[in-house]
Amino acid sequence: MGSGTWRKAYGALKDSTKVGLANFNSEYKDLDIAIVKATNHVECPPKERYLRRIHFATSASRPRSDVGYSICSLARRLSKTKNWIVALKTLIVIHRLLREGDGTFKEDFLNYSYRGTILQIPQFKDDSSPLAWDCSAWIRTYALYLDERVECFRVLKYDVEADRLVKLPQASGKAHSRTRTLPCGDLLDQLPALQKLLLRLICCQPEGSACTNYLVQYALALVLKESFKIYCSINDGIINLVDMYFDMQKYDAIKALEIYKRAGHQAEKLSAFYDHCKRLELARTFQFPTLRQPPPSFLVTMEEYIREAPRVSTASKSLESEEQNLPSDIEDEALQETEKPVEEEKQEPAEPEEEAQPAPEPVEETEPIPAVTTGDLLNLDEEVNPLIANIEKSNALALAIVAPGNENKASTSLDLFALDKSGWELALVTAPSTHTSQPVDNQLAGGFDKLLLDSLYEDEARRQQIIAED
Template identity: 30%
Template sequence: MSGQSITDRITAAQHSMTGSAISKAVCKATTHEVSGPKRKHLDYLIHCTSEMNVNIPQMADTLFERTANSSWVVVFKALITTHHLMMYGNERFIQYLASRNTLFNLNNFLDKGALQGYDMSTFIRRYSRYLNEKALSYRLVAVDFTKMKRGVDGVMRTMNTEKLLKTLPIIQNQLDALLDFQANPNELTNGVINAAFMLLFKDSIRLFAAYNEGVINLLEKYFDMKKNQCKDALDIYKRFLLRMTKLSEFLKVAEQVGIDQGDIPDLTQAPSSLLEALEQHLASLEGRKIKEFSAASRYERLPNIPN
C-alpha cells in the first residue's frame, strides 16, 4: 500500500469544503501511506498550537478521532502527530492533554486486515500507553521532564528532598512506559514505526537527563536525610540502576538502526561500593550491625550526565 487512499482524498476534500484547515492538515498527516507524517503538515500543526484563535481541544479531538480508525497506519500516525505536538508545539497543547481524564484508549487495538497489522498493533498499544503516561506526568508536576532546565542550577539539581522523593518515581513511571516499547532492529521495518521510535529516542535522552540529575541530587542529600527518607531514596536508587540497564538496551537498538551516537549518554554504572555505603548508612540509622566504610566511599563517581 503506497500513497494516499481514496478515503484519505475524500476526507481531505470534505475538510477543504468546510474550511477546516486544521482538520485537513490532521487528515493529511495521518494518511494510509506507510511513511511517517510529512514535515509540512507537522510544521503547520505546530504553528497552529501557538495561534490564540485556534481551538486546542478541537485540534486534539480531531487527532483522537483518527485513532478510532481501523487501520494501524492511520492510528500510528495520529499518535506520532500527537507526540510531535507534545514535544514541539506550544505548551498549551500538552496542558490540555494533561487536563483530560482520559487520552488514548487503545489497549485492545488490533488491525487484523493488514499484513503487518498484528505486529504494528502491539507497538500502537505500547506507544499509546507511553503518551498517556507522558500526559499524566505533566498533570502531576505541571512540567514536561524532557524540557526542564538542566545543569547544576537546574530544576532537578536544586529540588528539595521532600519534593525530590515524590518527583523521581513519576519520572521512573514515564521512563518505564517508554522502555516498554521494546522494539528490536528487525521490527523497525517501515517509516511509520521508525518515526515513532525516533521521537521515543529523543524523549529517552532528555528524560534520562532529568532522572539522572535528580538521582545525583538525591545522593548528595542522602546522608543528611531522616531514616524513612533514606529508605525511600535507597529504593529509588536501586530502581534507577535497573532502569539504566534497560535504557542501555534501548539505546543499543538506536545505535544499530543508525541513530547518531553523539546523542547517546554515557551510562557508566556507579561502583558497587556506593550502593554498599548507602545500604550501610541506612542500616546504621535502623540500628542494625554495619561494616566500616570510609567517608570517601560515600561519594564515588556517579554516572555522567548527558548533554
C-alpha cells in the first residue's frame, strides 16, 4: 500500500469516527455531521446538501447561539487539521457563507474574528507530497484574502459582492457601484480598503502543481468572480475621485493622488493575473474584462494642482466650523485676562507717589556721618576750655593773616602767643563741641572752613604718594 493510499484510508477513518461521536455526544448533531462531511478528506469540492445545512444554521432566522457554534466549529476544524484538503475545503465553506450568507452572519463572523484569529494560519503546511506543499502555500494566501475581505466589510459597512449596481441618469443609464456617488470623505476612506482587498486577490495566483489541481481551481473561481465587482467598485470610485479632485484641499488631494497612482499599478498587476488565469481550465466559463490604464498626462496635471491647492483639508474644515460654533465664554475669559494687566499698570504709578513723602528721612539720617568723619580727623568738635572760647569770640586768631598797617591786630596776635602754649594748640586739637547743631560749627577760628582744611590734607597726602612712587 502506497503512502497516498494509506493517508486517504486514515483520513476516511477519522471522518467516520467524528461522525459517530457527533451522533452520540453533540447537541448540534446535524450541524456537526454536516461540517465534518463538507470538509472531509476526499479531494473534491464540498457537496451542496451539506452546505445548505450549514447555511440554514447560520441564517438570520436561527438563534445567535447556533451561528456562534457554527463559527466555532469551523474555526476549530481549520486550526486542528494538518491536511491541506481539509483546510482548503473549510476555507471554501467559510467563503461560500460570506458570499451567500446574510449580513448578520458577516457581522457575527467579524465579531468572532476580533476574539480569535480564525483565518490567520501562517504556520500551516502539509509536506506529505509536492502537491500538498504547493497547495499549502496557496491555502495560506487564500486565507489572507478571506481575512482581508472581512476587514473590508468592517470599513465599508457593506459587502462588495452583494452590493447591487445602480443606474444613474447622468451616466447615460449605465449601472454603477456605490462608490460612484460617495462624498469625498467616505471615498477617501473606502478606496484604500478596496485596493488592499484587490492586492490580496492578485496574490492568490497558484504556482507549481497547485495550478492544475481541481480543488484549488474551484476556490480560485470564487476569487475570480469577486475580482470583477471589486475592480468595478474601484474604477467607479476613481472616476468619482477625479470629478472632485480639483475642488479638494491640499491634504485630500495628496491622498487622492496616491490612490490614483496605486490604481494604475494595480490595473497592470490585475491584467497579468487575468492572463495567467486564462491559461487554466476554469477560464472557459469566464469573460474577462478589458482593463485600461489611466492617461499618464493627467498625473502631471494632478501634481501641478497640489502645488497650488489650499492647505485646509475637509477634516480641518469640520473642526473649524465646530470651533466657530463654540460659546463665547473662552473669548470673555481672554478679555478679562487682558484687562487685568491694564488695571495693574494703572495702579503701579500711584505707588511711588505714596513712597515719595518719606524720602527725605534717609537723607537726614545720613547727615551726621560726614560730620563724624571730619571730627575724627582733626578732633575739632571736642569741648574747649572757657578761655579758648572767649578768644574765639574775640576773633584773636586772625593774626594768621595780617595785612600791613594793621598793627592793633598784630598786637592782639602777640598777646595770643604770650599765653600758655596750650591755648591755640587746644583750639586745634580739643574734642568736638556739643554745639553741633549751630550753623557755625563748620567754621574754624580765623574764617577757615573744615572742608577746606580737609582738602589741604588730601592734597598733601597725594603729593607724598607721588614722591614715594618716584
